[in-house]
Amino acid sequence: MxxxxxxxxxxLKPWRLPDGxxxxxxxxxxxxxxxxxxxxxxxxxxxSFNCGYCQCGWTPRPPGKGDWRDRCPTTEQVAAGxxxxxxxxxxxxxxxxxxxxxxxxxxxxxxxFPQKVERVLAARDRWFxxxxxxxxxxxxxxxxxxxRAACDRLDERCVKLDAxxxxxxxxxxxxxxxxxxxxxxxxxxxxxxxxxxxxxxxxAVDNTTRPALDAWLARLREIRPLEIQLYSLDRVPxxxxxxxVPRADLEAIAAEAAxxxxxxxxxx
Numbered sequence: 438m439x440x441x442x443x444x445x446x447x448x449l450k451p452w453r454l455p456d457g458x459x460x461x462x463x464x465x466x467x468x469x470x471x472x473x474x475x476x477x478x479x480x481x482x483x484x485s486f487n488c489g490y491c492q493c494g495w496t497p498r499p500p501g502k503g504d505w506r507d508r509c510p511t512t513e514q515v516a517a518g519x520x521x522x523x524x525x526x527x528x529x530x531x532x533x534x535x536x537x538x539x540x541x542x543x544x545x546x547x548x549x550f551p552q553k554v555e556r557v558l559a560a561r562d563r564w565f566x567x568x569x570x571x572x573x574x575x576x577x578x579x580x581x582x583x584x585r586a587a588c589d590r591l592d593e594r595c596v597k598l599d600a601x602x603x604x605x606x607x608x609x610x611x612x613x614x615x616x617x618x619x620x621x622x623x624x625x626x627x628x629x630x631x632x633x634x635x636x637x638x639x640x641a642v643d644n645t646t647r648p649a650l651d652a653w654l655a656r657l658r659e660i661r662p663l664e665i666q667l668y669s670l671d672r673v674p675x676x677x678x679x680x681x682v683p684r685a686d687l688e689a690i691a692a693e694a695a696x697x698x699x700x701x702x703x704x705x
Contacts, residue, residue, distance in 0.1 A: 475540030
């Protein structure tokens with residue numbers, strides 16, 4: 438599925454849902470040339486959130502509904518696909534700068550996620566030793582100790598935190614599963630370390646108001662991340678009426694975050 442390009446977002450990049458296990462390497466704002474790993478069904482979004490800004494489009498159903506798990510690659514298929522794909526990239530001299538477990542939504546929803554992470558690490562060690570691995574997650578499944586342990590096996594854990602209060606969270610991320618920010622804070626603190634990624638928008642939804650920022654800063658102080666990464670619209674979102682936040686404003690928010698949490702905060 439390709440997100441429809443609206444004149445409102447003519448300057449933004451469209452995004453196509455990955456139709457297989459691997460996609461890329463492609464240029465990213467944060468990690469250079471990234472190789473994506475999609476453990477979810479091909480060309481189908483599965484997520485615990487329904488963020489209006491998502492480049493993958495709207496989430497068609499809550500993750501508890503539908504038979505999407507039957508269309509996920511099995512652990513054996515993941516292992517075989519990684520071996521083929523990594524071997525081809527290695528033969529082409531096309532090594533990535535990072536291997537990112539992300540894909541068509543929330544990767545930790547994938548059946549046998551811990552076992553599949555082990556296959557990613559084994560393939561990385563065989564073909565691209567030294568290349569860093571990471572997961573991008575909304576954090577909704579981090580209450581499961583096995584999911585946390587699997588995330589801890591990767592080199593980096595990037596967890597989404599777009600809001601510090603429930604009202605703003607519901608407006609920006611539209612959770613499709615029961616979810617409490619206090620739980621996310623506790624789960625993040627149980628990880629061996631965590632990088633926080635935060636998206637900011639204005640227009641139909643605005644999480645840059647003073648009350649929203651103050652609540653977000655308070656959560657950062659609780660989580661104590663390694664780093665904070667801020668960004669705004671770069672690709673065509675699902676919703677209409679969203680507005681990107683100017684870089685100068687993002688830099689000002691980043692400076693506040695760095696001061697509040699005592700860690701680096703970067704705008705991408």
